[in-house]
Amino acid sequence: MAIVGTSTRRPDYLDKVTGKGAYVGDLEIPGMAHAKVLSSPLPHARILRIDASKARALPGVFGVLTAHELGDMDPYYGSDIKDRPIIAIDKVRYEGEPVAAVAAVDLETAEAALDLIDVEYEELPVIATMNDALTDGAATVHQSNLCHESHYEWGNTEEGFAEADRIFEDTFTFPMVYHYSLEPHTVIARYDELGITVWDSAQHPFLVRNELARLFGLSLNRVQVVVPYVGGGFGSKSYIKIEPLAVALSREAKRPVKLAYSVEQSAKTVRRHAASITLKTGVRNDGSFVARDCQIRLDTGAYADNGNRVTDRCADQVPGPYLWPHLTVTSKGLYTNTGAAGSFRAIGGPQAAWASESQVDMIADALGIDPLELRLKNLGAPGDVIRQGKNPLDADIATGLKEAAKGVGWAGRGAKPVTQEKETKRGIGLACSVLNAGASPTSTALVRLHADGSATAMVSTVEVGQGSKGVMAQIAAEELCIPLEKVGVVASDTAIVPYDRSTGASRSTTLVGLAVQLGAKEIKQQLLDLASKHFEAPEDKLAFADSSVVFGQESITYAQLIRQMFGGPAGELMGRGYVTPQTEGPLKGLPVFWEMAVVGAEVEVNEKTGAIRVLRLVSVSDIGKAINPKQAEGQDEGAAMQGIGHTLFEELIYEDGQLLNPNLVDYRVPSFEEVPDGFETILIENEDGPGPFGAKGIGEGPIAAVAPAIANAVFQATGVRIKELPLTPERVWRALQAGTSGGHKVDALTEG
Amino acid sequence: MSEDHRLQISFVVNGRPVDTEIEPHLLLLDLLRDKLALKGAKRSCDMQVCGACTVLVDGNPVSSCTYLAFEARGTDVTTIEGLADGEKLHPLMEAFIDNAGLQCGFCTPGMILAAKSLLDLNPRPSVEEVKEYMRGNLCRCTGYKKILESIEDAAQRMQG
Numbered sequence A: 001m002a003i004v005g006t007s008t009r010r011p012d013y014l015d016k017v018t019g020k021g022a023y024v025g026d027l028e029i030p031g032m033a034h035a036k037v038l039s040s041p042l043p044h045a046r047i048l049r050i051d052a053s054k055a056r057a058l059p060g061v062f063g064v065l066t067a068h069e070l071g072d073m074d075p076y077y078g079s080d081i082k083d084r085p086i087i088a089i090d091k092v093r094y095e096g097e098p099v100a101a102v103a104a105v106d107l108e109t110a111e112a113a114l115d116l117i118d119v120e121y122e123e124l125p126v127i128a129t130m131n132d133a134l135t136d137g138a139a140t141v142h143q144s145n146l147c148h149e150s151h152y153e154w155g156n157t158e159e160g161f162a163e164a165d166r167i168f169e170d171t172f173t174f175p176m177v178y179h180y181s182l183e184p185h186t187v188i189a190r191y192d193e194l195g196i197t198v199w200d201s202a203q204h205p206f207l208v209r210n211e212l213a214r215l216f217g218l219s220l221n222r223v224q225v226v227v228p229y230v231g232g233g234f235g236s237k238s239y240i241k242i243e244p245l246a247v248a249l250s251r252e253a254k255r256p257v258k259l260a261y262s263v264e265q266s267a268k269t270v271r272r273h274a275a276s277i278t279l280k281t282g283v284r285n286d287g288s289f290v291a292r293d294c295q296i297r298l299d300t301g302a303y304a305d306n307g308n309r310v311t312d313r314c315a316d317q318v319p320g321p322y323l324w325p326h327l328t329v330t331s332k333g334l335y336t337n338t339g340a341a342g343s344f345r346a347i348g349g350p351q352a353a354w355a356s357e358s359q360v361d362m363i364a365d366a367l368g369i370d371p372l373e374l375r376l377k378n379l380g381a382p383g384d385v386i387r388q389g390k391n392p393l394d395a396d397i398a399t400g401l402k403e404a405a406k407g408v409g410w411a412g413r414g415a416k417p418v419t420q421e422k423e424t425k426r427g428i429g430l431a432c433s434v435l436n437a438g439a440s441p442t443s444t445a446l447v448r449l450h451a452d453g454s455a456t457a458m459v460s461t462v463e464v465g466q467g468s469k470g471v472m473a474q475i476a477a478e479e480l481c482i483p484l485e486k487v488g489v490v491a492s493d494t495a496i497v498p499y500d501r502s503t504g505a506s507r508s509t510t511l512v513g514l515a516v517q518l519g520a521k522e523i524k525q526q527l528l529d530l531a532s533k534h535f536e537a538p539e540d541k542l543a544f545a546d547s548s549v550v551f552g553q554e555s556i557t558y559a560q561l562i563r564q565m566f567g568g569p570a571g572e573l574m575g576r577g578y579v580t581p582q583t584e585g586p587l588k589g590l591p592v593f594w595e596m597a598v599v600g601a602e603v604e605v606n607e608k609t610g611a612i613r614v615l616r617l618v619s620v621s622d623i624g625k626a627i628n629p630k631q632a633e634g635q636d637e638g639a640a641m642q643g644i645g646h647t648l649f650e651e652l653i654y655e656d657g658q659l660l661n662p663n664l665v666d667y668r669v670p671s672f673e674e675v676p677d678g679f680e681t682i683l684i685e686n687e688d689g690p691g692p693f694g695a696k697g698i699g700e701g702p703i704a705a706v707a708p709a710i711a712n713a714v715f716q717a718t719g720v721r722i723k724e725l726p727l728t729p730e731r732v733w734r735a736l737q738a739g740t741s742g743g744h745k746v747d748a749l750t751e752g
Numbered sequence B: 001m002s003e004d005h006r007l008q009i010s011f012v013v014n015g016r017p018v019d020t021e022i023e024p025h026l027l028l029l030d031l032l033r034d035k036l037a038l039k040g041a042k043r044s045c046d047m048q049v050c051g052a053c054t055v056l057v058d059g060n061p062v063s064s065c066t067y068l069a070f071e072a073r074g075t076d077v078t079t080i081e082g083l084a085d086g087e088k089l090h091p092l093m094e095a096f097i098d099n100a101g102l103q104c105g106f107c108t109p110g111m112i113l114a115a116k117s118l119l120d121l122n123p124r125p126s127v128e129e130v131k132e133y134m135r136g137n138l139c140r141c142t143g144y145k146k147i148l149e150s151i152e153d154a155a156q157r158m159q160g
């Protein structure tokens, strides 16, 4: 393999470093109007009256959209649970919810028109927190405050607790986190008699297409979703967000409309679920895990978005990669009057691992067992069924964990690194988890071999920064035995490229890559047929090399074969790749693969200020085969850094339904200053994944394991255990005060 | 806005003189993107935190999202579109490509311009100096490691 496995130059890089690469906000569509949205100032209120007549009369205004204009359609949408109106109808459920939208000749005019819209509200009681949502007789955000619930169990957890020597019960909380992709949500929508076209910053163009077709009553072929370069997603642009609003406004204004959100609007549109997770875990004195009961509550905000899947996946992930004889898991997604929560890199994973891996360390400490040994003792091995009804584990977590331990200098439970400075203490922590990755195996690709021997791969994977365009080209070139420069990739335009479910869940290289490989193989079969006739030789005597089919000493180029077939320098061969749940091989059952999340961290805690510095961070992923190693590392580095953010300081703060920090000054994300001195990514390559050339997806794992690894390191450094994130200096300082003044660790363990 | 409130300004953008009439409150970012069709500088935080809108004014990085176009009168402005020498990429661009110093690319124009001003001031910065100088440019994709490596590589290339 000369092309696959090499850090080749990505085709999108040249566009991007020169500033030529176009994102939706850079596009101009002829006749395009500019849109602004009037947002609700209240988190929960009935809309008594909207008067937009003055706004409509303002010169330069092309159209105003309110609920009134949606009378001819069913205006509710969502990825599964269709609970979100295109624009607020009768009531608002979060501060920032669109109540009216204006399309005008320019942004200034649109802004001026917003000031002329008069809305009268009647305030309703605010469901500010999950506790509010669960209070008996509380007001409800929708019909009820329960959005989704999932439950599974095996063994008999109560009997398991009776068998256990010790029982630990702890509650861990995880904050609301904002994706902050640098490019906020942006869409240009055109609705006319031919149908709908949207130029969209979206991760799942086909799901956007399908939902727009359903909402506006069009057949699928009349809705086109075009996705140019996307300025970061991390889940924030998954499923469907502001597209229906922009299309409805275009319908009203009778011209294309550009709707570009601000950071504040994006932060209120989607975020990560806050969580509260209570784990009751029974173990034997020798450290064997016996039983666990997991109670998860997730705050999905005002609308479900993807909250049902997050609720399920958090439940899937909370037991960790361990073998549990007895297990009970209940997970509830709850509505509150805050901005909606949806997918965010490794959905449900960071919350689950934060609770599980913190508690595993606490158990190790209480039992006097090395935390690494305790994990190794209970881990599932490849081939083990770690979740009943799901595919067996295909990742070697134990090897990964040992690599991380080595990389971060783990020398055992008592072997703390020391620091020279008096007020700082150092510690090392480990954490491991496992994510059920890949979403579902539903992807297609079309590969075209042109008359000159060059090729085009057509896929719907969105180039969101992960490098999919380059990877698909590498896969096609390798399989077709042609030079990389001879392959172009056309992506993410639903009117041109064939179907793909989504860009997310670490699935593109594995599933879309497999579709490209299958498409290339179908072309090779056609080339064999042609060459077999040409050489009058059986297919099994033929081979592929350098854009040619070889028979003994003779060879014929692909270009010559195509020309022979079409009788001149014309025509092309087409290969189809279908990846479905029926595809031969390991794709039967779910997950498509288990993605390991393994992190080791060394920290320094300043006992005077509570400030934590991450000195070293090592993450390990099992990638099967790295198609482009450098960009694979970059994926994990990015995930790890986002993990550092939500561990140390990131948190959207809502008070009575009002978002207090809706901007980048008050909501800080990691900068160059947070880069650990030692920052390493280890990739395990056993060429055993279900994807092309044995690849499997990565890029989500580290974000799930960073927080518990750091908290475990803080515990080793200081003896203080903190169960809430983020680990801000103030929180750490308070815990240190409480922990040292009484001579006890901050949270006593409950023993059975 | 009535005509008499418009201001005449002249400045140089990417080596070419520009004479234009602007409204007094027009931001440099909007002038570049909307009137001069230079879309390389991006709008993200819109409050001088992220650096996606960074351009160079007389060689110094500024956040064009909060910089009045009027303040640029008489200056020499460089945007990402003006950094390559024809077909020949700037060494920073080459280094970002070779070291995978970008992913989605939204931060990249600002990142490269800020790094250029750093290397113009300090041709061999230490890692600590790079981190300190560049902290006004955010990247949410890369985790910064490969950007640091790109800048270090560019510094070497520029030394020749």
Ligand code: FES
Binding pocket: B042, B043, B044, B045, B046, B047, B048, B049, B050, B051, B052, B053, B054, B063, B064, B065, B066
């Ligand atoms: S957009 Fe100007 S600094 Fe962020």
Ligand code: FES
Binding pocket: A182, A231, A232, A465, B102, B103, B104, B105, B106, B107, B108, B138, B139, B140, B141, B142
């Ligand atoms: S490459 Fe995406 S923000 Fe930097």
